[in-house]
Amino acid sequence: MNSMTSAVLDESKVVLETRQLTKSFGGLVAVNSANYRFIERQAHAIIGPNGAGKSTFVNLLTGHFPPSSGEILFKGQRITGFPAHKVSRLGVGRSYQKTNVFPVFTCFENCRLAAQAQLPTSMRFLRPAAMYKEVNERADWALELCGLTSRRDRIAGSMSYGEQRQLEIGMVLATGPEILVLDEPLAGMGKEESERMVGLLKDLARRFTLILIEHDMDAVFSIAEVLTVMVNGTVLESGSVEAIRASKAVQDAYLGDGAEAY
Numbered sequence: 001m002n003s004m005t006s007a008v009l010d011e012s013k014v015v016l017e018t019r020q021l022t023k024s025f026g027g028l029v030a031v032n033s034a035n036y037r038f039i040e041r042q043a044h045a046i047i048g049p050n051g052a053g054k055s056t057f058v059n060l061l062t063g064h065f066p067p068s069s070g071e072i073l074f075k076g077q078r079i080t081g082f083p084a085h086k087v088s089r090l091g092v093g094r095s096y097q098k099t100n101v102f103p104v105f106t107c108f109e110n111c112r113l114a115a116q117a118q119l120p121t122s123m124r125f126l127r128p129a130a131m132y133k134e135v136n137e138r139a140d141w142a143l144e145l146c147g148l149t150s151r152r153d154r155i156a157g158s159m160s161y162g163e164q165r166q167l168e169i170g171m172v173l174a175t176g177p178e179i180l181v182l183d184e185p186l187a188g189m190g191k192e193e194s195e196r197m198v199g200l201l202k203d204l205a206r207r208f209t210l211i212l213i214e215h216d217m218d219a220v221f222s223i224a225e226v227l228t229v230m231v232n233g234t235v236l237e238s239g240s241v242e243a244i245r246a247s248k249a250v251q252d253a254y255l256g257d258g259a260e261a262y
């Protein structure tokens with residue numbers, strides 16, 4: 001069932017929503033009146049050709065760009081215009097297209113830094129020893145979730161590219177998110193690394209709300225429950241994997257001839 005459009009959608013499960021969200025750069029409308037609903041613990045992929053507006057959309061969601069107009073709601077509360085650090089504190093964790101790890105630090109240190117930077121205000125009143133313990137526990141928990149416990153004390157820069165991308169997800173996890181926004185987590189990976197990452201993302205999809213931008217269609221179809229197709233800043237179609245695969249409009253605009261080029 002397409003839970004995006006279902007008439008019986010449980011409103012309490014909508015964790016993030018956009019209403020008529022729009023972003024213009026000068027005369028270019030990169031995101032045009034986008035209405036999205038992201039459901040608790042659902043893996044939702046946003047696909048579309050280069051320049052469709054996917055990254056701009058997630059930059060709006062995560063507070064990295066202010067919208068030109070429209071609204072963003074987190075659990076029903078308006079968060080439009082909130083800066084990135086505030087959105088992150090609410091539990092919206094985000095990874096980037098390019099690797100963002102500190103190469104001279106170990107995996108554990110990278111995760112600890114991420115955990116420390118996002119420690120909830122309520123925990124900032126802990127005694128230093130208790131805070132230290134909390135941050136360390138979060139870092140180890142994140143390493144375990146991203147599958148890097150065995151690499152805990154390895155210098156990040158000495159690891160393979162695939163492992164560094166895993167670590168980047170670990171750093172997002174260390175911030176204690178509810179929603180993971182991942183921008184092209186498979187970019188630049190070889191076959192084996194991609195397979196490992198897809199396995200990791202499937203595991204994470206069971207525990208978190210996942211918002212995924214990804215060009216690798218096989219990966220997208222195997223991870224996501226809901227897909228939204230963007231073309232020229234607008235939502236062309238949104239629905240289950242089956243519905244999107246079967247959509248003539250999507251095939252014509254994106255999955256048809258030349259889709260490999262993306």
Ligand SMILES: Nc1ncnc2c1ncn2[C@@H]1O[C@H](COP(=O)(O)OP(=O)(O)OP(=O)(O)O)[C@@H](O)[C@H]1O
Binds near residue numbers: 030050054055056
């Ligand atoms: N900071 C910016 N200033 C001006 N134009 C921008 C900016 N960021 C994006 N754009 C433009 O907005 C449009 C959408 O770009 P965006 O990066 O969101 O697309 P995308 O779907 O993520 O593409 P890709 O798959 O290549 O990452 C493009 O025409 C791009 O050139």
